[in-house]
Ligand SMILES: Cc1ncc(COP(=O)(O)O)c(C=O)c1O
């Protein structure tokens with residue numbers, strides 16, 4: 001395969017070698033079912049316990065409050081559906097935001113059909129939720145506030161500590177989709193009054209198909225998958241032991257390297273942002289200038305189609321994204337970019353670059369050079385750009 005520069009780490013990440021190494025014996029040697037009684041099974045059971053402890057430590061949680069799932073989408077579904085079911089006799093109102101991942105938004109749409117009332121809070125032009133509007137939306141019927149810790153498209157970080165405090169003050173449960181934030185920024189479930197938190201292994205150099213839902217002790221959420229007694233009778237099914245081992249090692253690694261890794265990423269991120277702003281006219285940085293994920297760069301380039309830009313970047317060996325991975329392929333502009341107030345035609349010309357600790361300034365130079373050339377080429381073919389330039393020159 002040709003050399004690639006992978007800048008789509010918000011979609012998924014490369015599994016770290018130490019993660020693969022830790023997982024391998026659990027496929028071939030220690031393959032016992034953790035629920036069985038013999039020694040071989042005990043090894044698997046111990047591995048699951050250790051994985052749970054490692055994941056818990058990233059968010060300062062009690063390991064007994066970590067429930068393994070098949071990933072972020074399942075965790076989001078579980079948190080919302082089970083909370084609604086358990087607390088609907090108290091009230092049917094849920095507050096969320098317009099920029100959540102589809103795992104939240106599509107679940108909310110489904111809940112609306114079951115009788116839930118959902119308020120979707122606006123965000124400002126940087127993608128930060130309007131706390132005033134959130135507070136005003138609270139009614140005696142409100143049972144849950146679900147706000148993501150960091151946005152997957154534009155990288156904006158949300159004031160989850162303030163939101164947790166508001167929820168606590170009103171006796172409302174608080175869930176946060178921390179799939180993008182987990183292991184990237186410090187989060188403590190107690191300090192932020194988080195009752196439920198979703199995380200996913202494959203965003204932190206761990207394997208795909210494993211994640212967790214943190215559920216604070218005392219919540220009466222039903223089990224999401226019925227069957228055996230795994231995950232303290234709340235999520236049946238033989239544990240994904242290699243996945244849990246890998247997720248645990250990835251979590252431990254993310255926590256251990258967080259400070260150094262993210263400092264490095266922020267340096268390259270800001271270098272790249274500045275270079276794009278200096279070298280490419282008619283572009284706009286999306287997301288908050290500073291309160292953003294360490295590895296997120298998101299720009300809109302006027303007069304071009306993001307999809308064409310992506311295809312041409314791919315030909316140059318650069319993997320990027322135009323919105324969230326799962327909205328690519330649909331012709332609708334991203335709901336997140338529309339929520340921050342971008343007009344459709346500008347939202348369509350957007351590009352998300354999500355770096356890793358391996359991304360260097362040399363990579364950034366090469367990528368910006370490529371973007372610059374491609375944007376110029378695409379603009380030279382755009383009648384809109386031609387019209388615009390004619391007006392400018394008048
Ligand atoms: C914010 C957010 N929530 C949820 C998910 C879904 O996670 P998973 O792919 O593990 O189901 C993602 C993945 O893109 C995400 O970015």
Ligand code: FES
Nearest residue numbers: 102103106326327
């Ligand atoms: S889940 Fe709906 S587009 Fe991704």
